[in-house]
Amino acid sequence: xxxxxxxxxxxxxxxxxxxxxxxxxxxxxxxxxxxxxxxxxxxxxxxxxxxxxxxxxxxxxxxxxxxxxxxxxxxxxxxxxxxxxxxxxxxxxxxxxxxxxxxxxxxxxxxxxxxxxxxxxxxxxxxxxxxxxxxxxxxxxxxxxxxxxxxxxxxxxxxxxxxxxxxxxxxxxxxxxxxxxxxxxxxxxxxxxxxxxxxxxxxxxxxxxxxxxxxxxxxxxxxxxxxxxxxxxxxxxxxxxxxxxxxxxxxxxxxxxxxxxxxxxxxxxxxxxxxxxx
Amino acid sequence: xxxxxxxxxxxxxxxxxxxxxxxxxxxxxxxxxxxxxxxxxxxxxxxxxxxxxxxxxxxxxxxxxxxxxxxxxxxxxxxxxxxxxxxxxxxxxxxxxxxxxxxxxxxxxxxxxxxxxxxxxxxxxxxxxxxxxxxxxxxxxxxxxxxxxxxxxxxxxxxxxxxxxxxxxxxxxxxxxxxxxxxxxxxxxxxxxxxxxxxxxxxxxxxxxxxxxxxxxxxxxxxxxxxxxxxxxxxxxxxxxxxxxxxxxxxxxxxxxxxxxxxxxxxxxxxxxxxxxxxxxxxxxxxxxxxxxxxxxxxxxxxxxxxxxxx
Numbered sequence: 201x202x203x204x205x206x207x208x209x210x211x212x213x214x215x216x217x218x219x220x221x222x223x224x225x226x227x228x229x230x231x232x233x234x235x236x237x238x239x240x241x242x243x244x245x246x247x248x249x250x251x252x253x254x255x256x257x258x259x260x261x262x263x264x265x266x267x268x269x270x271x272x273x274x275x276x277x278x279x280x281x282x283x284x285x286x287x288x289x290x291x292x293x294x295x296x297x298x299x300x301x302x303x304x305x306x307x308x309x310x311x312x313x314x315x316x317x318x319x320x321x322x323x324x325x326x327x328x329x330x331x332x333x334x335x336x337x338x339x340x341x342x343x344x345x346x347x348x349x350x351x352x353x354x355x356x357x358x359x360x361x362x363x364x365x366x367x368x369x370x371x372x373x374x375x376x377x378x379x380x381x382x383x384x385x386x387x388x389x390x391x392x393x394x395x396x397x398x399x400x401x402x403x404x405x406x407x408x409x410x411x412x413x414x415x416x417x418x419x420x421x422x423x424x425x426x427x428x429x430x431x432x433x434x435x436x437x438x439x440x441x442x443x444x445x446x447x448x449x450x451x452x453x454x455x456x457x458x459x460x461x462x463x464x465x466x467x468x469x470x471x472x473x474x475x476x477x478x
Numbered sequence: 479x480x481x482x483x484x485x486x487x488x489x490x491x492x493x494x495x496x497x498x499x500x501x502x503x504x505x506x507x508x509x510x511x512x513x514x515x516x517x518x519x520x521x522x523x524x525x526x527x528x529x530x531x532x533x534x535x536x537x538x539x540x541x542x543x544x545x546x547x548x549x550x551x552x553x554x555x556x557x558x559x560x561x562x563x564x565x566x567x568x569x570x571x572x573x574x575x576x577x578x579x580x581x582x583x584x585x586x587x588x589x590x591x592x593x594x595x596x597x598x599x600x601x602x603x604x605x606x607x608x609x610x611x612x613x614x615x616x617x618x619x620x621x622x623x624x625x626x627x628x629x630x631x632x633x634x635x636x637x638x639x640x641x642x643x644x645x646x647x648x649x650x651x652x653x654x655x656x657x658x659x660x661x662x663x664x665x666x667x668x669x670x671x672x673x674x675x676x677x678x679x680x681x682x683x684x685x686x687x688x689x690x691x692x693x694x695x696x697x698x699x700x701x702x703x704x705x706x707x708x709x710x711x712x713x714x715x716x717x718x719x720x721x722x723x724x725x726x727x728x729x730x731x732x733x734x735x736x737x738x739x740x741x742x743x744x745x746x747x748x749x750x751x752x753x754x755x756x757x758x759x760x761x762x763x764x765x766x767x768x769x770x771x772x773x774x775x776x777x778x779x780x781x782x783x784x785x786x787x788x789x
Contacts, residue, residue, distance in 0.1 A: 206584075212572075284628065288556060290553075478535050
């Protein structure tokens with residue numbers, strides 16, 4: 201109840217954020233602009249839309265989560281609105297979870313809408329390159345044909361699902377750093393670093409394996425234990441080509457892996473915030 | 479029954495870039511139920527730090543702070559507490575109704591109770607007309623009154639108020655004082671941090687005077703103001719010789735158009751009275767001297783500064 205009240209209030213506050221609105225509209229513009237590539241043949245047009253749409257959803261969703269979650273807790277402590285909440289019978293864990301869930305709800309809403317617009321753009325791209333009996337087809341007919349043709353597929357849904365899990369992780373890490381450091385700048389920078397290292401994870405593994413220096417190998421191994429492999433959440437190629445290479449078991453494992461790391465980040469953030477003087 | 483507030487040998491030290499700062503030193507105090515306790519001190523005396531320790535925002539370096547017998551910051555203690563900060567900050571995009579509904583949920587209050595209290599509290603703080611306006615459009619005084627309504631949403635047994643009249647106009651101040659007296663009459667305990675001495679003197683039953691992190695004096699207001707055991711003599715037609723004698727004996731001596739006012743230690747009062755009467759002066763009054771809170775405060779601070787200078 202209390203967590204939900206804090207989350208709902210955070211959601212209400214965040215959706216008013218002008219930067220968020222700008223980033224959201226920009227992403228929609230990019231996604232809806234993608235069908236302009238329909239001068240390519242039909243097959244390539246829908247691929248481009250899916251590729252651009254998924255990339256925009258991931259990137260702008262990440263930026264929205266990173267920006268909002270980094271500023272939320274640190275900003276409330278700085279403005280002392282957190283003091284009004286924490287003077288009530290609210291634990292610091294409830295406060296952090298409420299803030300995280302509120303931002304996550306905004307991120308998922310924004311990313312969900314972007315994904316929805318991408319699907320609409322795929323249908324539009326499909327429709328513009330397809331004729332039946334020498335004439336244009338309707339939107340619903342185009343949608344059903346796009347599904348039958350594999351342009352809107354389970355592979356795409358899986359890609360969107362794991363992209364959302366990655367956004368939850370970024371939001372969790374940024375919330376944790378925001379609580380831990382009390383500075384949105386440091387939180388932004390630290391979360392961005394984790395994000396980059398997470399995406400560089402496969403490359404870093406190779407470096408760690410080939411490193412001659414024992415201390416460097418030790419450092420890299422330790423780092424790779426803390427930073428998750430975010431490349432696991434990227435199923436863009438599968439979605440674009442409509443080929444489900446990743447077995448379902450590994451898909452669920454990736455999903456659990458992302459949620460576990462998100463929970464881990466929040467627990468670490470809480471352990472620091474619990475004793476923090478505000 | 480546990481005292482609403484009990485602080486024992488509390489120390490709070492901050493580490494800063496310029497070294498350590500002792501914000502509170504060996505502070506002990508107890509606030510009984512049903513009273514307005516004025517916690518006085520100049521800016522930087524350690525009042526807000528003490529309040530922040532009581533609310534669990536800061537940790538004590540040494541000693542303990544308890545609310546209703548529970549450690550500072552405990553959830554079950556906070557259920558019975560209302561808090562108003564010096565500069566009240568709230569979510570600017572909410573209306574008073576929405577803000578009170580939000581804070582009501584944090585106390586787990588049923589929506590029906592919150593709705594009923596919202597109307598009553600907004601009327602109490604004079605914001606009924608602005609119930610649907612965003613708090614972001616409020617003046618400083620309106621925000622402070624909104625803060626009081628928020629602090630009262632859970633019908634608290636203990637109110638912790640940090641400079642509650644800051645930013646209020648004279649009418650607002652009067653209304654705030656009346657509200658505090660009404661709360662005390664309803665059996666609530668009020669812990670009032672302030673440096674506005676005249677206001678505190680009007681409403682408080684007990685006071686603690688804090689300076690430089692140390693509690694200089696604490697007790698019932700009346701007892702503190704008459705504790706110095708001094709006598710005030712008002713006399714008229716005092717001869718020059720008698721006036722010189724009075725001036726010699728008195729700690730404070732004023733002659734306003736022939737009316738002499740002398741404040742003396744109790745042990746010298748009889749001698750001064752005899753001197754004045756034998757010189758033919760008319761004694762207008764001979765009473766225990768009641769110091770103003772401001773005079774007491776200034777005297778204690780001056781003594782403390784002198785001690786600091788001497789050591």
